[in-house]
Amino acid sequence: MKPPALLLRCRVMHDRLRPARNRFVYPVFCLRVDIDSLPALQRWWFGVDRGRLFSLHTRDYGPRDGTSLSDWIRPRLAALGLPDDGPIWLQTTPRIFGYAFNPVSFWYCYDKAGALRALVAEVNNTFGDHHAYLVTAPDLGAIHARTVLATRKLLHVSPFNTMQGHYAFQVRETESTAYTGIDYFDDGGLLLRTSIGGRKFPLTLPRMLMALATQPWAAIAVIVRIHWQAFRLWRMSVPFHGKHPPSVPPVG
Numbered sequence: 001m002k003p004p005a006l007l008l009r010c011r012v013m014h015d016r017l018r019p020a021r022n023r024f025v026y027p028v029f030c031l032r033v034d035i036d037s038l039p040a041l042q043r044w045w046f047g048v049d050r051g052r053l054f055s056l057h058t059r060d061y062g063p064r065d066g067t068s069l070s071d072w073i074r075p076r077l078a079a080l081g082l083p084d085d086g087p088i089w090l091q092t093t094p095r096i097f098g099y100a101f102n103p104v105s106f107w108y109c110y111d112k113a114g115a116l117r118a119l120v121a122e123v124n125n126t127f128g129d130h131h132a133y134l135v136t137a138p139d140l141g142a143i144h145a146r147t148v149l150a151t152r153k154l155l156h157v158s159p160f161n162t163m164q165g166h167y168a169f170q171v172r173e174t175e176s177t178a179y180t181g182i183d184y185f186d187d188g189g190l191l192l193r194t195s196i197g198g199r200k201f202p203l204t205l206p207r208m209l210m211a212l213a214t215q216p217w218a219a220i221a222v223i224v225r226i227h228w229q230a231f232r233l234w235r236m237s238v239p240f241h242g243k244h245p246p247s248v249p250p251v252g
Helices: 035-041 069-079 205-214 218-237
Strands: 005-016 022-034 046-048 054-056 088-092 104-110 116-124 130-135 149-152 166-173 177-186 189-202
Touching (some): 022 035, 022 189, 022 205, 035 046, 035 069, 035 088, 069 104, 069 116, 116 166
Antiparallel strands (some): 005 189, 104 116, 116 130, 149 166, 166 177
């Protein structure tokens, strides 16, 4: 029987192809939780809608008002003619000491037979905006490792990108590993490749403490890296001749 929550020790890869090549990889850890089992995850060290060392707040996702995540996503699946009675898992970075910034969280929506039928990519930018992309196989069938899940871009994320183009998602899963890739295409073709992938472990306090010990600044590292990479891209893209660079706009 699968536990109601998993710890993922992952690596995030980001590879921008234009106007200057900029590729980087860094370690992260995140959680994958069964949204119907959230009440059972309460611990002295882990809270759902409660202040703990690690926590998830339902108002960070879906309807953003703290109401049932299941009641938000299942009608959307049903409206597309997809099974709405299978398990749904949310993959996200937990709040650590109350803080987290998630550029993207993923909802994996399965049918009762265990086949992945939909993926929701819930994207946040650094301006406080968010959008949930619900993507499916072209025939609304089971999603496999080679299935491309395409959707038009609808949220402004980076000052270095326009609002044109589309995303292409791919998901590869085994019992012990997880991988989700996102390619972004603008009018000039493939511009950006990103992915998150790693190994799954049952969620326990010792594993969470070990993850935190190896990444003690995990709570703020994501937002710091976003701004650092934005600065590097700006430096590569625009020659600078003064003593002090202008302020760099944030990038999601």
